[in-house]
Amino acid sequence: MVVAVVLILMVVFSVLFAIFNPWVYVPLAADWGELDTLIDITLYITGAVFVAITLFMAWGLIKYTNRPGHKADFEPENKKLELWLTIATGIGVIALLAPGLVIWNKFITVPDDAVVVEVIGEQWTWQFRLPGPDGEFGDVSNMEIYETPFGIDEHDPVGQDDILIEDNELHILVDQPVRMDLRSVDVLHDFYVPNFRAKMDLVPGTVTYFWITPTVPGTYEIVCAELCGLGHSEMRGYVVVDTQADYDEWLAEQSSFAELMAATNTDTGTQAAQLEE
């Protein structure tokens, strides 16, 4: 009897907790509101099943706990009942899976008007590259990253105008769909901005991606969501969603690969000259 009452109290506690707890999604800043809706629907459906099963069990415990003269019923099986329960469960599963797959299809299909940004993970920092005016990235090699900025092939003409951002903060334009190409130079990382809902692992040796349409200007935290060693919890950064004017201003301050190379060569040249003296 006590256990039945406790089960009922736990159901009441769980439902009230789910309604009134202060730990909810962070404000949405990208066009993935469908994900929040689907999570809510899943929560309602599974919550109803949880309440139904637990209360039914509690009721059974109240009615059928051993008392003098009480005997159990004898019923080996009830195929009809089991069939109906399975069908009902199947309908619930389809109700969750079908919208899930439709939204997944949208999640992996990048719109044609998306611009591209490259996200580079290195223990334990974030860097970014924009393709520059020509819209294409130059060739890179992980093995060259200590030779040229980002390991870009200095003889590749496409790479000269690539814009390199080394300071953990990426700016993107509001309402402009953007594909994040993800690349790691060492171990696995995961580019996760809770306000965008989307995340994907960075895998060395390959390029992965996801896309978003940022909808609300503001500054949002990047966290690494795949264990990447001792500094995993320090691997943070920011994405700033800008209006057009702010974005242009920021972009003007960034340097291209060619500019960085020129600066480095001048430095090296000066140093060499000093050494000769």
Add this chain to the structure above:
Amino acid sequence: MVDANIDAHEGELHEPTSFITKYVWSQDHKVIAVQYAVTAISVGLVALVMSWLMRMQLGFPGTLEFIDAAAYYQYVTMHGMIMVIYLLTALFLGGFGNYLIPLMVGARDMVFPYLNMLSYWFYLLSVIILMASFFVPGGATGAGWTLYPPQSITQGTPGYDWGIILMLVSLIVFIVAFTAGGLNYTITVLQARTRGMTLMRMPLSVWGIFTATIMGLLAFPALFVGGVMMLLDRLLGTSFFMPAMVSLGEPQTYNGGSPLLFQHLFWFFGHPEVYIVALPAFGIVSDLISVHARKNIFGYRQMVWAIVIIGALSFVVWAHHMYVAGMNPYFGFFFATTTLIIALPTAVKVYNWVLTLWRGNIHLTVPMLFAIAFIMTFVVGGLTGLFLGNVVVDVPLSDTYFVVAHFHMVMGVAPILVVFGAIYHWYPKITGRMLNDKIGHTHFWVTFIGTYLIYFPMHFLGFVGMPRRYYTFDDMGFIPESAFTLNSFITVVAIFVGVMQLLFIFNMIWSLFKGKVADPNPWNAASLEWQTPHTPPKHGNWGPALPEVHRWAYDYSLPGAKQDFIPQNEPQKKGVGTGE
């Protein structure tokens, strides 16, 4: 050696006589089962202490100064690996499998007793190697229990030099031990059942353990090859899993390997592993519910088929652990569909447990209380699986505390509740004494309500987006301050629940000497292990003649019968048949 299924005179059973052959180098499945269980629970206590240290860092950051980032990730890794493999897998299959299979199917022992003995000693060796990794230079590996390369074998991860090698060697030795045991369990079930014990008369405990064992024999080889290949990458500089990359400022010599290949191998093992732990729990809890509700398990045949179907399906869902791992995104459609299909046979099992209670004659014994707690916990853990399995819903939730809460509910707490119920249930047969009931009730309430308070609120931290495997959340602006208060609360409850497990340990030791002497069949159960001529059963289990089985294991409250149970070895009579 004992022939598994022949009648014999006592003298011909070659009972061991010296202490060493009886209790140390024992070939008796009952002794090996206890050896397995004691070792598994001991190493589990080490993992429990590590969970306290982790929780201290999360709930009260910086209070314990010796917990730096390296130590924290080592606790995370070792806690996970020990709990999943060295505690749960070893306890369910090596412990319960060894003890229950021969007694439940009416065999004198496992079919290969010597191999069975080797299985335990290899298991012990794997545990020793694993524990040794704490004491090598650099300490144990801190790569997370998934051991994902490249970070598991590159600098920047604790234990990348020695710890990971010992971890991989220990896993390989464990798999050798499991294979020796697993062949025994499978062949004993297939070949050593006594007269009349058809497959469809076996208790669901045996069905669960049997199916899980076959799954283990198919799944562990994937981990084995993954482990060997990673050892080669680490020791010989091969590049199975290692692409061209740098590491903390140093270009590496690796080239052309695939980190994703390891993840596929790992989860091809790792997902069935979830069910290798869950199916024995499903089977055992079915028997606990049936016995203590004095009612046959509802829909026995559907329950058997559900176990077999879950076992088969679990081999085609592995990549649902990799939705955001960067694999081909089109895999998501396939693996989400297969994953959600598993919900159907799993739901059938839950319905049938509850329907077994319905119109039963429920005795709220300690094993029954743990079984009820299991159903509730498993329902929560199973339903949250519908979030994570449904590919696109997994995107925001994966690698957050939602995942941590989900898998602890479904494959941590739920199976452990069954372990407790099962030990309270079978302890009288194993030792001949009852466990103390009052301590049992206290242990039950603290464990059931405590674990719920730990893990239920934790799901909501995942909705916030709080990432898992984080040593520190300093300066993380999007997480509200109240989340850290919740973390402190969880830590306090976790440490309290953990300490209260000592009650259970105390109960097991105290009752061994001072417990009430048990009847041979204290729960009036129908299955064969309660019908042995001696309690605890002697070497060879059945005395001179093997039992003969005439009915299934669930003849409870049969109309017209004198008692509310009929043992499996009682012949069928006119008027009172059988429910099978």
